[in-house]
Each structure stands twice: as structure tokens, then as C-alpha cells.
Amino acid sequence: MSELFQEAVIISILAGTFRVMTPILFAAIGELVTQRAGIWNMGVEGTMIMGAFTSYMVATTTGSLYLAVLAGIFSGMIMGLITAFMIATVRVDHFITGLGLNLLVGGLTLFWFRLYTGGGYAPTFTSLGNFPIPILSSIPIIGDIFFKQKLLTYVAFLSVPAVWYFLYRTRWGLEIRCLGENPKALDIKGLNVVLRQYVAILIGSSFTGLGGAFLMLAFSDRFQPDLTAGKGWLAIVAIIAGKWLPKGVFIAVLVFAFLGSVAVHVQILDIDIPYQIFLALPYLASIILLIGLRKRISQPAKLGVPYFR
Amino acid sequence: MIRVERRIEVNNSWVIIMYLSACIVGFLLTSLLLWLSGADISKAFYALYKGSMSNQKTILNSLSKATPLILTGLATVVAFRAQVWSIGQEGQVYSGAMSAYMASLMFYGLPVWIYLSLIITFGALGGALLGALSAVLKNRFNVNEIISTVMLNYIIIFFLSYMVGGGPWTGVGDQALIYSQSNPVDDTAKLPFLFDSKKLHFGFVLAIVSVLVCHVLINHTPFGYEIRAMGHNSVALKYRGTNTKKTLLYLMILSGAIAGLAGVSEIFGTNHSLRGDTLVGLGFTGIIVGMIGGLTPIGTLVAGVVFGGLASGSVYMKIIAKVPGTLVPTMEGIFLLTFLIAGVASHYKIVGFKRDV
Amino acid sequence: MLQSTILKTNQLSKYFPGVIANENVDFLLYKGEVHCLFGENGAGKSTLCSCLFGYHKPDSGRIELDGKLVKFRSPGDAIKCGIGMVHQHFVLVDDFTVLENIIVGTNSEKWTLDLEKSENELRSICHEYEIDLKFNSLVRDLSVGEQQWVEILKSLYLDAEILILDEPTAVLTPEESKKLFNIIGKMSKNGISIILISHKISEVMQADRVSVMSKGKLINTISPKDTTPQELTNMMVGREVTLRVKENKDIKTTTSSKPLLSVKKLNYLNKYKKFALNNVDLELRSGEILGLAGVSGNGQKELFDALSGNLVPDSGTIIYDGEEIQGKSSRYYMDLGIGLIPDDRYREGLIGDFSISENTILGWQRDQKYNKNYFLNHKYIKKFAEDLIKQFNVIAPNATVPVNYLSGGNAQKVILAREFSHSNKILLANQPTRGLDLGIIEYVYEQIKLKREEGFAILLASEELEDLINICDRISVISDGEIRGTVVAQSTSIQEIGLLMTGQVETVT
Helix, strand or coil, X not given: CHHHHCHHHHHHHHHHHHHHHHHHHHHHHHHHHHHHCCCCCCCHHHHHHHHHHHHHHHHHHHCCHHHHHHHHHHHHHHHHHHHHHHHHHCCCCHHHHHHHXXXXXXXXXXXXXXXXXXXXXXCCCCCCCCCCCCCHHHCCCHHHHHCCCCHHHHHHHHHHHHHHHHHHHEHHHHHHHHHHHCHHHHXXXXXXXXXXXXXXXXXXXXXXXXXXXXXXXXXXXXXXXCXXXXXXXXXHHHHHHCCCCHHHHHHHHHHHHHHHHHHHHHHHXXXXXXXXXXXXXXXXXXXXXXXXXXXXXXXXXXXXCCCCC | CEEEEECCCCCHHHHHHHHHHHHHHHHHHHHHHHHHCXXXXXXXXXXXXXXXXXCHHHHHHHHHHHHHHHXXXXXXXXXXXXXXXXXXXXXXXXXXXXXXXXXXXXXXXCCHHHHHHHHHHHHHHHHHHHHHHHHHHHHHHCCXXXXXXXXXXXXXXXXXXXXXXXXXXXXXXXXXXXXXXXXXXXXXXCCCECCCCCCCEHHHHHHHHHHHHHHHHXXXXXXXXXXXXXXXXXXHHHHCCCCHHHHHHHHHHHHXXXXXXXXXXXXXXXXXXXXXXXXXXXXXXHHHHHHHCCCCHHHHXXXXXXXXXXXXXXXXXXXXXXXXXXXXXXXXXXXXXXXXXXXXXXXXEEEEECCCC | CCCCEEEEEEEEXXXXXXXXXXXXXXXXXXXXXXXXXECCCCCCHHHHHHHHCCCCCCCEEEEEECCEEECCCCHHHHHHCCEEEECCCCCCCCCCEHHHHHHCCCCCCCCXXXXXXXXXXXXXXXXXXXXCCCCXXXXXXXXXXXXXXXXXXXXXXXXXXXXXXECHHHHCCHHHHHHHXXXXXXXXXXXXXXXXXXXXXXXXXXXXXXXXXXXXEEEEEECHHHCCHHHHHHHHHCCCCCCCCCCCCCCCCCCCCCCCEEEEEEEEECCCCCEEEEEEEEEECCCEEEEEECCCCCCHHHHHHHHCCCCXXXXXXXXXXXXXXXXXXXXXXXXCCEEEECCCHHHHHCCCCCEHHHXXXXXXXCCHHHEECCEECHHHHHHHXXXXXXXXXCXXXXXXXXXXXXXHHHHHHHHHHHHHHHCCCEEEEECCCCCCCHHHHHHHHHHHHHHHHCCCEEEEEECCHHHHHHHCCEEEEEECCEEEEEEXXXXXXXXXXXHHHCCCCCCEC
């Protein structure tokens, strides 16, 4: 247990936190936009798997990580289109749609994966390398923790203020927030509610697909069926815990990622505590977080309510 | 954009047409997938048929595979009818399996009927406990049930992984270490087989009984009235004198208990040792089964049997037609989507294609 | 003075499933006039306006604006042509500011929010019409009257030339209504044409012209100067009808002076930390109808919730038969024999997807009357429902149809039937006649009066002051969660009640 508290390990845990944070942050900040528009996209987990899987396929067939990342985003958009069709056009219940899509994608990726590998070895690729920021990464300790991350991690961090600006300082952000509080107010002004719902969902799912791609490309060299292991759900919990604010979401994801990073290190260091405890920690923490929040939930007024004229 | 309006009258023949179309479209999409994967379509479907219902052995096998799915499907029905989106069946199956296993260790040596009854009861209690926990989290702390059940699923799965993968219940021997499983259960703990089969066991009886109980409960008791009312308009139900928090608790206990029975059935009827890999997916597939079954107990029975047949036939598909076994979960997902759309189409209609909504 | 036509419809018709909402309507609007659309609920006034506003598309007929044919595909088109609408139920975002509500969806040039420019524009408009609003206030902190100003400003900000107001005074106090009509007058003088939907004859008489609608048809357009209220009402209903002015009171049955249910110093803070109920004192007596006068949103909902076991007050007592019952469950209140007709009938009183049978036992599903050996006695329940359908004249094919199929009036009858069958002492009725046709309104009041004769203690809340004066024995006036006074119906007037609502008279007990 004392091995955990050596300096090198602590640095590694903290640096790992930001790495682990990235995919969840992408998914969470994207889904935040969707939820502020009043839509519960429960299919985050499935979209992430899709993003991970398609980026894997592209990475191993083309060898290009750039293309793989793009593939992840693109597959996220496709998932978003299907989700938006079910939710915004056909107006199926939000929860059922998301759950159904999760189940479908779970089966689909499994099937494709087996097809692709033909039951034999899974092809591998070179995973994403680090992108140290010049000068800043040379700072002792701080440099190791913050500035030797992958490029996409920096992007993830920047996306938080970007989303904040979008929601609160642009007219589209105002409209999207209006969607979540009272879509009729937009409809009555002659604005196309369904179109805006599509946009909000697509933004969210693209981010999530990107998160899935990162999860695949940055952490290992081949696909595994249970790659996401509930990270999509943690993203959703982070939004609730963060009270649907960009700042809050960031903090919640940070906490989950920290626990996840600790779990990984416990496993690596082969400490005498069952590693499963640490793996379960983020999920346990999220329940405790939600218990603590109770009545102070401040979700968008029309979240989850299908809009009919 | 398409404009939709809720139908005022639901035409029964239209509903049947919709669901038949869903089946047909589902099969077409499956055939498409098969074609894309380069398999022989007719061979694949023939293999499916052969493996699921060609003779008594395969039929019993299908029913045996259907057993846990019927149970988790019922668990879904009980919850979803009340618009309680519990995704906890997966974890409740594990929890039921573990409680039953614990009982099998605790009560070893008791007369067989008592021993088995205790195992079954503890299994149900294990699932019920998890269900109750989600209900309490919602009632007292307003925690969304989707999230609490998903989180609890992961926690329980990790717990099992520990117990049989290095923890106190880990089996002895190399096999146990590789597959993360417990020691095999004693012969006295095995659920009796039916019809001289080596596959179909007493769990199937539990499933059938559960179907009947749920059917009667939902349609002919005040509790069932409350469950259905909760699903349509829980506000009105609460307004006029019903303690909906109690209703939620009881229905989650029931749902969890039934799912727990699926865990008992798998461990003590089919596999005879506690292991996670055979329990995986039973809960999630149950959700699909319940939904395709129209969220009714009888429909769930039918859907469960069909899915059991698919599972049974998939082995043959792999051997005869060289189709990956993972086609089956994909088929399940496809049929789920088509049935969902059929369900919506039954209750809503397209009013027009407009440029602006 | 020559009047120029700014808007007209030609043989406009609109159908909804099973309903002829508008049939061959020829409507004419002059520039700068205040034109009232008068008619009962369901007469087609709102539908006509929703077509004019582009929210619905007419099935046949044409709309001409300034002599040119127009086809609106959405409210956006109507807004671009200068038509604005203020709806009866406001479409505002509570958590946004006044400014945000007005400008959301309007700036089409820059993608950043240009708040300053918009504020300046709004300030001059507010100055013109003497509207006093802080643009930074959150809408949920505004009074109902102020919220309506925001709705009006939404249209004025976009330079509306035609403004449609749907039952605007339904939610206003007499004082606020006067202010509104001032604004309307100014708009009219500025050349803005106003269409005013109203069912209140007093407002109709103030308009320049009035179009009477009935059963989807436009009966006649006439100037109030050339007609009388009686004539207009006859046109509206299609037959001779006695206006419901103050009639002689019914012979009162003896009432016990000891209260059956008394409320003392009831307090409740809502989630915005405002007093929804402020030291409320009330007494319900057997054989008496106590009216609760006031515009919705002044605490009626909270009071009815508290009296039916659906709200736990912060302090104060509710005493029934000597026992304190505040804070107990709705089950407890129901078992005591207290019946409730909620104002939100589909949300709180019915399960729309359930059949009529199932709705008649809502809340009583565990009662041994409806169960045989722990199982529901479906046959008995069906017979029970069929008897009620006959007794209350519910228009429905049979007892198994979902309540969603019924019209609003018939759905209300189902609630009445259920509550009357299961209560035996006290009846709470919150806006029981809202949105119903005249015929059914009369029926509901008849039934309530019958219950009074049976010795029930009844609390009746309504926004229609005339109805309250006719039906009730005493009337309490509620405003901002406070009981401003309680008067005897026989000796009061609409003016007195109006003054009590706005606090200009000493509280009377």
C-alpha cells in the first residue's frame, strides 16, 4: 500500500487521471449540449463503443491514426442521426431509444469484430503517442503531469470553455438552452424545433464518438468487446453531478478519472488489495455523489419530454 | 421533416400488420448481414432451424436456453410497465446467483427438497435485495433508476469477479483459475432435470410459474392496477391516495426476485458452478425479450422461447454454415429496433411530409 | 372615416380529427381597430387565430394580408408579415431573463448575442407604452401581468402590425386588466390592429367591432354600439338564453354553524421561497358552498393540495371533526370522505390511457367493494362504471374506451361521478368548469348544488366571479396566498370582490 505514495507513482496517477479523463470528458461535454437541449441521449455508451470500434477498424486497415480519429467522429454522427431520427422525428421515448441503441450496438460491434478477425488474432496498430508541449513540459513534476499528454487530451480540455462559450455567449447556444427549458417558445416564434434537436444530438454524439476513438487509440493496441466498461454511463452521471454546467461536469469527470487512474495503478503495482475494489470505485462514487445531491437537482425543465406540437 | 400525430383509435389489424412487418424486415436485415459476411443464407437459416426445433433434443435445449431469458424478460416487464426503467436485471442475475451459491454452502447437508428450496429462495432474495436498493435510492434520494441500476450492475459484477477470481469462493485447480469459477456445486444442489433430458431443468418450471404469476398479478390485482397506472400517469395515482413509493419498492423487489431466479437457474440448473461468463448478457437480453414481447408476460414467454431457439440454433449455425455465433445478439438488436418502430407505428401515424415541422 | 382592410379570410375552414373547428369563415380586420372575437369554448376562435398566426394550416379558403394572398407554412412566416400572437397560456422560459425571452431566436445577423442593441430597442418600446420592466429579471420572479407584458413585447420587438390576444384577461386581476386595455388603446392609436379573443361580454362591449363565432362558423360581425349584450349572447349560443346576471338566490338549506373542516394559519413557502400560502384561515361548513375567488396562481392550487393530503404545509393546522390532519397522506383524506375535483383534470384526476371503468375506481382499487379474494372484480367494476355513465350522462360508446377518447366535458363528468360516489362529507372543486361548454357548466353546477343539499361542505374555486356569486353562500377572496376577505354572496358584488383582490378594501371577515 505504501508503494502508492511514492513520488513517481503519484505523478503517474495524476498524469494518468488526465489521460483517463479525456474520453469521458469528450462524451460528457458533448452530451451536456444534448441534455441542455432537453434530450436524454442514453445511447452514450453505445456511441462510444461504435466510435472505438470504427476507429479501430480504420486504424488497422489504413494505418492512419488521423483517419481513425475522423472515423470515430463520423460514426458518432451516424449514431447521432439514428438517435435523432428516433427521438426528434418519430418521438420515441428518450430512454427506450438510447437503451435500445446500446443493446443493438453492443451486438453489432461484437458481430463485426468476430467477422473482422475471423476468430483468429485481432490486428493491432500503434497507439497514439504523446504530444509534449514545448518548454512547459520541461517543468519538473508539473510538466510531467500536465504537459506530456496526448494532443486530443489538450483538445478535450479546451472543449470545456468552448462549449461554455457556445452555450452562453452565442445566439445558437441561447436557442439550444431554450429547447431544454421550453421548446414551444421557439416553435411559436416560427423556429424549427426538430432541426435544432438534430443539431444538439449530432454535436453530442460526435463528441462522444471522438471520445470512443480516443479510448481505443490511446489506451491499447487492439479492440476488446468490453472496452468502454461503463464509461459512457459515467459521462451521464457526471452531467447530473455537475448540475448541467460545464464547470461542474469537468469537476465530476475529474473525480471519476482520478479514481479510475488509481485503480489502474493498483492493478499494475500488484498491491495486496483486490483490484476489483478500485475498479468499482468510480461507480460507487457516482451513486454516493447522486445521493448527496438529492433535491438540489437543477435539470433543464423539459429534459426527457418529447415535444409534440 | 415528418409530422406525426398520436392515433386516436388503435386498430387491431393494423397493429398485427405492423408487428408482422417488423418480423419480416428483421429477417430481411438479418439476411443482408449474412450476405455481407459471405455466408450461405439458406444454409444459415436451415442450421438455425435444425439446432432449435428439429427434434426433441433440440427443442428441450431451446427451452433450457429460454429459461433465464423468460425470467429476465419478466423482470423487465414488471418494471417497464410502471415506466421504471430498471436496467438492473444483469446485476440482479449475478446477485441471485451469488446468494444462491452462498445458501448452497451454508445449508449443505439438509434434506434435498429443503436444500433446493432454500437455494431458490435465497437466489430470489439476492436479486430482490438489489432491486430494493435501487428503489430506496430513488424514493429517498431521487436517484434516477437507470443510473443506479447500471452502477450497481458494475459493482456486483466486480464483486463476483473478486469472489471467484482470487477471493474466498475461488475454485481449486487449474480450470478454476483460468475460467474464474467456483468449485462445482454438489449433486444435491443441482436442479432436477425434466423429461429425462440432460438439459431442461426445473428452472423452466420456475419460469412458467413466474409467467402465470405475473400475468395474473398485472391484470387482475390491485397491485397490478397500480403498476400499470404508474406507467401511464403516476401523478394521478399519487394524487388519489396511492403510496407510489411503496408501489415502486414492491415492484422492484418483485422484478429483482424474478431476475435472481434466472441466476439460480443458470448456476444450479445449467452450469453447476458459479462463474461470471455464463451469466453475462442474460439481463440485457432479457430487456430485449421483454420489449419484443410487448411488455406482457405471455408475449415475453413467446419471445423468450424464440430467443432460446436462436441461441440453441446458433451453435449449429457456427458449425454448419460457419456463421459467427455473434450473429445472434445482432439479430436480437435488429429485431428490437424493428419491433420498437412497429410499436410506435401502431400508436402514431404519419400525418404529412412537410418542409417545416 | 374610411377604414382600410388589413387582413381578411375568405371561406376559411379547418378540420381536426372528428371535429369541424372552422367552417367557411369570412373574417375582416380593419387597420388600427380593436376587433373582438366572441364565442363559447370550442366555438373556433382559437383555431381561426392559430391559422392566422401560421401555427396551423387551413384546410381550405384563403388569407389575404393587405390585399395580397398569403400562405403561412409556420409562425415564422406570419411573424415576418407582421402578425404576432399572445397566447392564453404563456410560452416563456421561467429561468431566462425578460431580455433573453424576447430576443431568443430573433437576431439573425451575428452569432454572438448583442444584448445592448436589443436593450435599447426594447427601452424605447417600453417607454412608448408605459411598460415598466427590468430586463434582467427572471421571468419566474414576475407577476402574471408582467409576464403578459413580456409576451406582448415579444411581438412589438419584431414590429408587429397585427396583434392577436387570446383571452388575455383570464389571468389578470381587474386592476391589471385595466392597465392592459390602456396598452391596447395606445397600440390601436399607433395603427396596430388588435384581434381580441374573449368570452367576457364586458370586454366585448369595449371593442370597435365584434365577430361572434359559434360551432366553427362566424355568425355575424357588428359594432357593439349597434347591439346589446343580450343580443350578442343569443347570437353566440344560437338561441334565447338568459344571461347569467345576479339572479335571486336559491332557498338556502340550514347550515350548521360549527365548521366541519377548519384551516388555521396555514403557511407554505414554494420552491422559489415565496409565500404560496400566507396565514390562510378558512372554514368549511356542512350544507354550504364556500367560494374561493381569485385568478389562478394565487395559492388555490397549494390550498387544494393541502386540503386533499397532497401537500405538507410548513405551519398551521387543518382540523377535521376535532382532529388535526395536516400533513397526512392523500389516502387518509380520501378515507375521511373528502372528494377532490382537481383543476388539472388529465394530469391529476384521470389516467388517460385507462378505460372509463378503471378510472371510476382510481384510488379505490384496493377497496373490498371492487375485489373478490384479493383479485379485482372486473365484472362488478364494469357494471359500476356503466351505472355511473348512465347516471351522469357521459357520452361514450361504452365503459371500456380510454378516457382520452372523451371530450373534456365528459372526462370531467367521469371525475365527478367517481368523486361523488366515494366521498360523503366534503367536496373540493378547483376550477371545475374551466374550458367546458355552457351546457356542461350548468350540469356541473347543478350537481354541486345537489351535494350541498345532501349536507356536503363544499369549497369551490373559480375565476368566474359571476358564477361564484350565483352559486356560493360565502366567498373568500385569495390573492398572493392570502385570504383578503370573506363575504356573503348574497350581499356582495363583482366590484367588491375585485377590490378585495387588489387589497383596496379593508379585509372583511
